[in-house]
Amino acid sequence: MAIEQGPPTAEDPWPVALLGAKLRDWIDRLGVAWVEGEITQWNVAGGNVYGKLKDIEVDATVSFSIWSSVRSRVPSDLKQGARVVAAVKPNYWVKGGSLTMQVVEMKHVGLGDLLERLERLRRALAEEGLFDPARKKRLPFLPHRIGLITGKDSDAEKDVKRNAQLRWPQVEFRTVHTAVQGDRAVAEVTAAIQELDADPEVDVIIVARGGGDFQNLLGFSDEGLVRAASAAATPIVSAIGHEADRPILDEVADLRASTPTDAAKRVVPDVAEELANVRQARARLGLRLSHTLSVEADRIAALRSRPALASTAWLVDTRAEEVARDLSRARELLDRRIERSHSEVGHLTGRLRALSPRDTLRRGYAIVQTSSGAVLRGADELDGATPVHVTLGTGTAVGTLEADGPGPDGSGPDGSGS
Structure with missing residues (x-):
């Protein structure tokens, strides 16, 4: 039809x-x-x-x-x-x-096509600085809780946990099981990284998977997954495949482990080895301290054996003569100074006496002053019977004076008073 x-x-x-x-x-x-x-x-x-x-x-x-x-x-x-x-x-x-x-x-x-694409992505990420060693975060010395991303019941999970707990039995894990190959791997591993990075109790994250062929590991070179790992604030350890495998996650991770077992050994310190290191350090410290004390004790003994410290009397003995000599010199200088000063005082006293008005008065002179205190120098200064005050060589006298004609030099004839 x-x-x-x-x-x-x-x-x-x-x-x-x-x-x-x-x-x-x-x-x-x-x-x-x-x-x-x-x-x-x-x-x-x-x-x-x-x-x-x-x-x-x-x-x-x-x-x-x-x-x-x-x-x-x-x-x-x-x-x-x-x-x-x-x-x-x-x-x-x-x-x-x-x-x-x-x-x-x-x-x-073709592997050639895949490798070329991966190499282009690797170069692009390297130019952005995602592989720069300066970006890599230091792993904690002793992580209290480890975030583990791996396949459920996988050999990688068993290897990491067994080796970590053998080295440090108290270590704890927070495990997120994901697909580690296939179409779900990239999304699940990316989500697991972001989830564990947001957990403040997780100190380090291990992404672990056992060996596999090249194509099974391609998910760990996915750009989105790699960028999520690069953006994480928590240190990330990549333990993907074996030594020969090199997905891009290895380049971005803060530490690349060749196998899951190697990751456990590099993340968790060996308690027995650390205790041995502590004992060795204490032993070295004790030996160094003992040696230092011995050297210082010998040095103190050597100092004490020196004459300067063996007997303190030598300090006085060696300085006694100097002290006696200085004392004698001081006395000599003091006596000489006193004698010279005494001579200077006598000389000054003689000069003072020679210039002193009192010595002049003692030779028979007198100072006649009016009642106002003015000194009389001539008879013409008398006005009739004038009260006067007379200063003598020894003592004073008062009375009146009256002019009695001019003397030989124009003053009163004899300057006698009434």
Whole structure:
């Protein structure tokens, strides 16, 4: 029966079969397309494979199917978590109304391509300074609680806890179990880092996983996960894979451990070793102190044996002569000074006496003063009987004087009083 091909309207709609056929024909014209992604689901049923392929960068997923006739041509080790490129042909199933991607060919992504992408990311992060040693935080000497991110019941978890508790039995863990490969690994590990970093009781975070192939470790080179680790304030230890493995998380982490066992040994100090170090330090300190005391005791004994300290009398004996000599000299100088001063006093006394008015009076002279205290120097200064005060060589006298004619020098004749 011919199917009407005219444009559909409300009055003349298409049958569902016609719409399905048009979709099938249009999708068939798309042909085969090569896509890249990560296998997040891989189910085998009746020889066929039904799975899902997730975009590497964004949240986008498509379903795919691999028929048994094609399965023999794809690698036998493909499984969930593998990163692949696939040639797919879109197919619309009209009867079921579903769109599927039929895989024509599928293979692992070339390691060269992956390594090139990782190297570009590594260089970009290095240029930002995320690998700078100056950014790396110092691990605490003795962490009281360790945050552990690892797979549930994994050998990595057992290795870390067993070795840590053997070295320091009191150490505590806060463990967050996450997927360590596959499509959930990046989101869960990132969330676990942020959760443990927000816990103030967690002193250090260990991200641990056992060995694995290159592709299984790709999640630990995811840019988002790496940036979350770089932004954490809590020191992070990366213990991913083995010595030869080097995911980008190792470069950003504050400490890179080659294995989970190595992480436990480097994060937790050995109590027996630390006690031995303390005993050795105490022994060295005791020896050093004993040696210092012995040396100082010998030095004090040597000082005490010196004559200067053996007997203090020598200080007086050696200075006695100097003291006696200085005392004799002082006495001599003092006597000489007294004698010279005595002579100077006698000389000054003689001069004073020679100039003294009293000695002149003792030779027979007198000082005549009026009652007002004026000294009389001539008879012309007398006005009749004038009261006078006479100072003699010894004592004084009072009386009156009266002029009696001029003397030889124009004064009174004899200066006699009445």
